[in-house]
Amino acid sequence: xxxxxxxxxxxxxxxxxxxxHGAEVDVAAxxxxxxxxxxxxxxxxxxxxxxxxxxVNGWIGGDINRVWVRSEGTSEHGDLEDAEAQLYYGRNFAxxxxxxxxxxxxxxxxxxxxxxxxxxxxxxxxxxxxxxxFLSTKGEASFRFKQSFDVLITQRLIAEPYVEVxxxxxDVGDLNVGAGFSDIEAGLQVRxxxxxxxxxxxxxxxxxxxxxTFDLARAAGQDPEGTTLRFxxxxxx
Numbered sequence: 462x463x464x465x466x467x468x469x470x471x472x473x474x475x476x477x478x479x480x481x482h483g484a485e486v487d488v489a490a491x492x493x494x495x496x497x498x499x500x501x502x503x504x505x506x507x508x509x510x511x512x513x514x515x516x517v518n519g520w521i522g523g524d525i526n527r528v529w530v531r532s533e534g535t536s537e538h539g540d541l542e543d544a545e546a547q548l549y550y551g552r553n554f555a556x557x558x559x560x561x562x563x564x565x566x567x568x569x570x571x572x573x574x575x576x577x578x579x580x581x582x583x584x585x586x587x588x589x590x591x592x593x594x595f596l597s598t599k600g601e602a603s604f605r606f607k608q609s610f611d612v613l614i615t616q617r618l619i620a621e622p623y624v625e626v627x628x629x630x631x632d633v634g635d636l637n638v639g640a641g642f643s644d645i646e647a648g649l650q651v652r653x654x655x656x657x658x659x660x661x662x663x664x665x666x667x668x669x670x671x672x673x674t675f676d677l678a679r680a681a682g683q684d685p686e687g688t689t690l691r692f693x694x695x696x697x698x
Contacts, residue, residue, distance in 0.1 A: 504693025639673020
């Protein structure tokens with residue numbers, strides 16, 4: 462009898478242990494690991510009146526829900542010329558596509574806060590696409606579209622053509638911007654990936670103001686079009 466009791470007790474203990482282990486596995490299977498990706502670019506152009514520029518774009522989170530951060534701008538002699546930061550909550554809604562909603566804060570040339578919504582992802586043929594809508598607290602609506610893709614020359618040498626277009630729903634006086642298409646930027650960045658996380662690059666950039674914004678720039682004595690060769694560093698972590 463004592464032997465049978467010991468066997469039954471051992472079986473019950475083993476079953477309890479297996480059940481606990483199964484519960485741990487089930488919980489672990491439903492836990493979503495946290496990932497992150499951050500890209501930082503900073504470059505310099507000697508022949509530009511705004512020689513220093515930066516561009517930050519990244520996220521942290523799981524496969525479905527993420528927090529996104531973005532920042533871009535230019536600087537001259539330590540003073541900000543154009544500077545903005547964006548913070549989003551993002552949710553994956555299709556393979557390679559995320560929908561984002563959040564806020565954008567402009568610091569220069571004029572301070573303003575805007576509600577922001579964006580869709581980011583990979584269009585067919587691996588075009589990295591970003592379409593964003595902004596509505597400032599002053600009621601100013603604008604739209605921004607970006608697209609780029611990588612062309613592998615070698616495993617380390619990569620050419621990246623890109624384009625960005627901005628559109629405003631109405632005139633914005635303190636930004637010297639007219640309604641409609643305001644500007645376009647197109648370029649070709651060629652980088653050499655010493656490591657996947659670190660790459661120096663050369664960036665040939667062409668910018669042109671459009672429509673009413675073109676006329677406003679000329680009236681203010683500004684050059685509405687220009688081409689710049691920039692030298693910079695891209696880092697991933």
